[in-house]
Amino acid sequence: MSGDASLSAAEKTLSVLEALAEHSRIADIADASGLPKPTVHRILQTLVQRGFARADGRGGYVGGPRILSLAGRFLQRLDVAEHVRPTLRDLHERTGWTVHFALLSGDEAVYVAKLEGARPYHLASRVGMSLRLHCTSIGKAVLAALPDHEVRALVRRTGLPARTGRTITDEDALLTELAAVRERGYAEDHEENEDGVRAIGAAVFNHTGEVVGAVSAASLVDFAEAPRDLPALVVDAAGEVSRALGAD
Numbered sequence: 001m002s003g004d005a006s007l008s009a010a011e012k013t014l015s016v017l018e019a020l021a022e023h024s025r026i027a028d029i030a031d032a033s034g035l036p037k038p039t040v041h042r043i044l045q046t047l048v049q050r051g052f053a054r055a056d057g058r059g060g061y062v063g064g065p066r067i068l069s070l071a072g073r074f075l076q077r078l079d080v081a082e083h084v085r086p087t088l089r090d091l092h093e094r095t096g097w098t099v100h101f102a103l104l105s106g107d108e109a110v111y112v113a114k115l116e117g118a119r120p121y122h123l124a125s126r127v128g129m130s131l132r133l134h135c136t137s138i139g140k141a142v143l144a145a146l147p148d149h150e151v152r153a154l155v156r157r158t159g160l161p162a163r164t165g166r167t168i169t170d171e172d173a174l175l176t177e178l179a180a181v182r183e184r185g186y187a188e189d190h191e192e193n194e195d196g197v198r199a200i201g202a203a204v205f206n207h208t209g210e211v212v213g214a215v216s217a218a219s220l221v222d223f224a225e226a227p228r229d230l231p232a233l234v235v236d237a238a239g240e241v242s243r244a245l246g247a248d
Contacts, residue, residue: 016043024060081113084241091237103213137201138214140187144178145203145211202238207246
């Protein structure tokens with residue numbers, strides 16, 4: 001590749017990142033990417049700061065932990081939903097409610113699976129849709145698995161916008177709610193994200209014990225006659241999904 005001046009900053013960075021997969025010395029990365037050594041060095045320093053590269057101690061560079069983390073999250077979203085679908089289907093059949101599975105993605109969660117409820121209606125949720133954490137049963141289940149200082153930091157990044165008149169918009173009130181979630185083992189959404197919809201959610205963990213998402217069962221309030229053991233069913237399903245991801 002040549003014509004350094006004609007390339008955008010993004011193209012230069014991607015060229016260096018691709019070259020880094022096969023080379024470690026700056027000279028070799030420069031040759032493979034077609035970029036000047038000073039440009040390569042500057043980009044590598046930025047990649048190091050962001051965790052996408054690290055110095056190997058011998059004057060060269062190798063891929064950093066952020067690459068593995070990012071790749072793992074993409075792979076997880078691609079195949080996990082199918083891997084755990086039997087568990088989700090069982091929850092769906094035993095409750096008749098709409099079942100969701102969402103994975104944490106930055107400061108939000110993203111639906112990766114949805115099984116429509118037995119009633120003749122469809123909820124607005126869809127696979128690929130992102131959802132706020134402070135006003136959904138999935139989100140509150142995830143937040144409850146985090147220490148309060150991490151929740152506070154997240155809230156200060158995202159705010160607590162009201163989705164309905166029932167949304168929790170006060171930081172201390174949210175922390176009180178999360179304490180209750182930890183106590184009972186599942187989260188509730190009483191029309192906090194969408195008017196007329198209630199849900200129960202439970203957190204999902206991976207092989208390291210890190211929270212990675214949650215499972216929920218949702219229904220319209222008008223059709224919310226639920227099995228008496230609905231919370232236990234959701235918690236059990238989340239546990240099965242966690243075990244499928246290698247959790248203890």
